[in-house]
Amino acid sequence: MASLVAILDLKGKPLIQRSYRDDVPSSYIERFLPLILDIEEEGQQVTPCFSNQGINYIHIRHSNLYLLALSRRDSNAAEIILFLHRLSQVLVEYFKELEEESIRDNFVIIYELLDEMMDFGYPQTTESKILQEYITQESHKLEIVRPPMAVTNAVSWRSEGIRYRKNEVFLDVIESVNLLVNANGNVVRSEILGAVKMKCYLSGMPELRLGLNDKVMFETTGRTSRGKSIELEDVKFHQCVRLSRFENDRTISFIPPDGEFELMSYRLSQAVKPLVWVEAAIENHKGSRIEYMVKVRAQFKRRSTANNVEIYVSVPEDADTPKFRASTGTVQYAPDKAAFIWKIKQLGGGRDFLMRAHFGLPSVKSEQDVEKRVPITVKFEIPYFTVSGIQVRYLKIVEKSGYQALPWVRYITQNGDDYSLRTALEKGSAPIVPM
Amino acid sequence: MNVFARAAPKKGENFELRADLNSEYKDKRKDAIKRVIANMTVGKDVSGLFPDVLKNMQTEDIEQKKLVYLYLINYAKTQPDLVILAVNTFVKDSDDSNPLIRALAIRTMACIRVEKIIDYLSSPLQKCLHDENPYVRKTAALCVAKLYDLKPELVLENGFLDQLHEMISDSNPMVVANTVTALSDIHVSATSQPSTSSSDPALFTITSAILNKLLIALNECSEWGRVAILSALARYEAQDDKESEHICERVVPQFQHANGSVVLGAVRVIMIHMRGVRREDLTKQLVRKMAPPLVTLLSSPPEVQWVALRNINLLLQKRSDILSNEMRVFFCKYNDPLYVKVEKLDIMVRLANDSNVDALLSELKEYASEVDVDFVRRSIKAIGQAAIKIDSGAERCVNVLLDLIATRVSYVVQEAVVVMKDIFRKYPSTYEGVIPTLCANLEELDEPEAKASLIWIIGEYANKIDNADELLSIFVETFTEESYSVQLQTLTAVVKLFLYKPDTSQAIVQSVLNTATKDCDSPDVRDRAYIYWRLLSTDPGAAKSVVLAHRPPITLPRTTVAPALLNELIGEISSLASVYQKPAETFIGQGRVGIDSVQRKNDLADDRQSTQKALATVAAGQQSENLLDFDDEPASDQPTGLAATQVLQTPAAVNLLQGTSSNPLDDLVSLFGNTSMTPAIAPGIGSANMFGGMGSVGSPVVTPVAQHPLSPAPAPGQQEDLLGLF
Secondary structure, eight states: OOSEEEEEETTSOEEEEEEOSTTSOGGGGGGHHHHHHHHHHTTOOOOSEEEETTEEEEEEEETTEEEEEEESSOOBHHHHHHHHHHHHHHHHHHHSSOSHHHHHHTHHHHHHHHHHHEETTEEOOOOHHHHHHHSOSSOOBTTTOOOOGGGTSSSTTOOSOOOOSSOEEEEEEEEEEEEEEOTTSOEEEEEEEEEEEEEEEOOSSOEEEEEEOBHHHHHHHTOOOSSOOBOOSEEEEOTTBOHHHHHHHOOEEEOOOSEEEEEEEEEEOOOOOOSEEEEEEEEEETTTEEEEEEEEEEOSOTTOEEEEEEEEEEOOTTOEEEEEEESSSEEEEEGGGTEEEEEEEEEETTOEEEEEEEEEOOSSOOSOOOOOOOOEEEEEEEETOOSSOOOEEEEEEEOTTOOOOEEEEEEEEEEEEEEEEOOEEETTSOOOOOO | OHHHHHHSOSSSHHHHHHHHHTOSSHHHHHHHHHHHHHHHHTTOOOGGGHHHHHTTOSOSBHHHHHHHHHHHHHHGGGOHHHHHHHHHHHHHHTTOSSHHHHHHHHHHHHHOOOHHHHHHHHHHHHHHHTOSSHHHHHHHHHHHHHHHHHOHHHHHHTTHHHHHHHHTTOSSHHHHHHHHHHHHHHHHHHHHSTTOOTTOTTSOOOOHHHHHHHHHHHTTSOHHHHHHHHHHHHHOOOSSHHHHHHHHHHHGGGGGBSSHHHHHHHHHHHHHHGGGOOOHHHHHHHHHHHHHHHHHGGGSOHHHHHHHHHHHHHHHHHOTTTTTTOGGGGSOOTTSOHHHHHHHHHHHHHHOOTTTHHHHHHHHHHHTTSSOHHHHHHHHHHHHHHHHHOGGGHHHHHHHHHHHHHTOOHHHHHHHHHHHHHHHHHSTTTOGGGHHHHHHTGGGOOSHHHHHHHHHHHHHTTTTOTTHHHHHHHHHHTGGGSOHHHHHHHHHHHHHHHHHOTTTOHHHHHHHHHHHHHTOOOHHHHHHHHHHHHHHHHOHHHHHHHHTOOOOOOOOOSOSSOHHHHHHHHTTTTBHHHHHTSOGGGTSTTSSOOHHHHHHHHHHTHHHHHHHHHHHHHTOOOOOSOHHHHHHSOTTTSOOTTGGGOOTTSHHHHHHHHTOOSOHHHHHHHHHTTTTSOTTSHHHHHHHHTTTOGGGGOOTTTHHHHHSSSSOOOOHHHHHHHHTOO
């Protein structure tokens, strides 16, 4: 429960606010930033929730904005934080970018959204697709707009009477690999975050059933699987999926929302071999220059290709006059990130390449001599391939009008938000001894 | 005010706005309203335009209507007399053919917290509660809670509460969810009043009939509705184990929900009702199913992760088996915000065991070379905690610490020295070979805690360090310039040195006692010096048995809060209380805990309390930092950290332990009258407590050490390093 929700700029000035209950005066918003500064001054971390004089400050950051909720009660912290994130998502979907300017330009509609998304401090409708049906950018005449059935329907995510001439469904199975390789080259942590995204262009109220090569389902139904089956560790579903049915017999059955949405996500913490392996040898001649030799290897089958590979290797912040030589692709220096980026458009399976970089270093060292050891990070995309081996076996579509619909499936594996290798080693320095 | 506002502006922006608000053109009026709202948004006072804005309330344009309503919510209070003009439109709108307008009218009306409006709210609300459209009904349900907040008697008079109770059976799950939200909100308001009796109709008691309706609605309503229903389920008291099992089985599928607050809500319900489950296999299954969704929460945005981590920390204190194989998922990412990293460190140490300590150490070592000083220090602390927790891994921890000391980065070395001291306390005389390396860094230490730690080590092993007197004399020379914690340690270490090597260190002990009693301005230091002096001069044998006595080894606490509080917090998973890990009373309201509320809580929870108490006693006497818990379990009932050591023989000690002693000097005297008794008591307690009060013995870990007279009197800072209270 939140008494007040506000969006603030980085100076702590409220750009827009909405009070839902009377128990917290809006003047408390102004205290938020000074409190944060105080906490920082005392050498403590600013946590997303903190309490001061009986008021709880709950906030998230979105680029250069704070989204803040205030409450006097022992409120549900998870609910409020997730609501604030949802609010920022909805605003992004409305305005493309959520920043000071888009807030100032659209305050009328933001007030409307704040009014509709939360009532008396409790979150209400936060699906932006549904909201867009009755809170639109253009002004509207009274008689036309009514609350979409979906706002209160048991099926709150789909409106009735949708019609398409051609009924199609596109399924994207996207797996993001997060992994951490330590200096010895061992994988310390790895996980696969999978998502099944759908683009649904179906008429009426179709009933869908999705079949995967899910090991648990094969086991419970007693069927033997042809080929590989996989064990999904934690599956999360869009609210359209009937959870109790999944719990009973692992059937994924649902009435889909219209258009684009994420049907499900899953996680596997099985050990993953680094698909794109990178290592760097560094020769640091302090006070004059620093040299890098970077090696990349595609550790997946020859018939696959990784697209848009980007390798980020960090360099000292005061490095200058970059010189690069690469056996493939292009290299750029990004001084703002204190890194150079090696871009390879297409990296075939089993191939490996080398690149060399040379930077000058100032002869005078700055006072602060702490060397950051930023891991190498990699971005890539491998189409037609999933690490986990997940497969869509079928997608059944049943609608009472009995139309035929076409399902299309596509698989992609890519880097997650944390694909990092601590394999940039200085020559001469012994690698950290394995224990 | 009113008159002033209306009379004043003849020109300026408000004047222009007024003209436009009264324009004959629709577009111009609407545009003016937008500008008024824009001014309101940036904080300009536009309350003077109240009557002019109000005129535009009756309109076909829904956007304009919303803007006027918004204006009303903000400024109604400043113009209570004029608001009455809006009532007519509200009442008319609440009868509109468009459900959106009906809901909007009733929602806004209940937001205008002006007495005059509220009196007109009852009849439209009555109608809307029975509206044919669920959107209107769900909005009306919350309006009852709004009304209760303003004027409870109106809710009771109109029978709105009974109607809400009927609406729990509504055919629409969203209406059910908002009804539950409203009833729960009213329940919270009612219980926060001091004079609530258990028969107050505003209390929302969940019966088994309601339970079944909630369980049905749970599967059908929106994500936020599920959160509301799950919180209500958490309050339900199951009749028997069958019912507990039933609830758990019905709630478990919610673990698969994409919304993290639904997942945490489900975890909360399961943790509560699992207490009533007797089937061993079901409990196991529930615990097993809980792990994956908790891990998945770590892929959420950092703020959500943080809430999850704080809750996982609590869950692990209750059930250490939940995530036993998952330590790796808590490894810090390079870009995690510091508040997330800190929580992860704590959890990693909690999950550390024989089999994963290697992975943990190489990870911690990596963190110790990062840039953020605070994080580096905490990582080094975590290495120490791992060493204390896992006997078999201690040696490897020490090796990592030595590697870190070899980096010669000042703050790394200092933190490592502090951590080494704790390792010596846990494994006395195991790692003596390390001492030369530590002493080699003596010059570089400039933080009091690190200095104090090294001095303690030197004192403790004075008999084995050949040049201990030389090393200590460095600190004796600068005695008066050092901070008190360093002074205390120097004093103790020198006395230890004297007791080990009386022949060579007569001079140094004399000089330190002189300086400490004469030139020192801290009463703690002076008193300790006096005690030593007297002890040494009356009976050196006794001094030896006191100062060099065997100390119980330290351990890592399994919980950071008292067992009773832990149970309470587990029942509040995902709330602010669980995130702060403090009971709600300490941060809401005045931030003070009133005796009334504690009393009432005790009355309500009396039955459960007795079972909890039994459990709590078994779970070993953990002393809490929280005063509230002293109320639940008075020190005399429960062996606390202090009481557990059974040195309660003398009346003086008993007095001290119970904190009842009126004159500390009396106690001191009576203690000295009995110097021959158990060596492990008095001066230690005295030095820690006598002037500092009982507070400084508050933590469970260090207490055993604190009782010993000459071990480092634990300054609060030192306690923290062990407690790991990040």
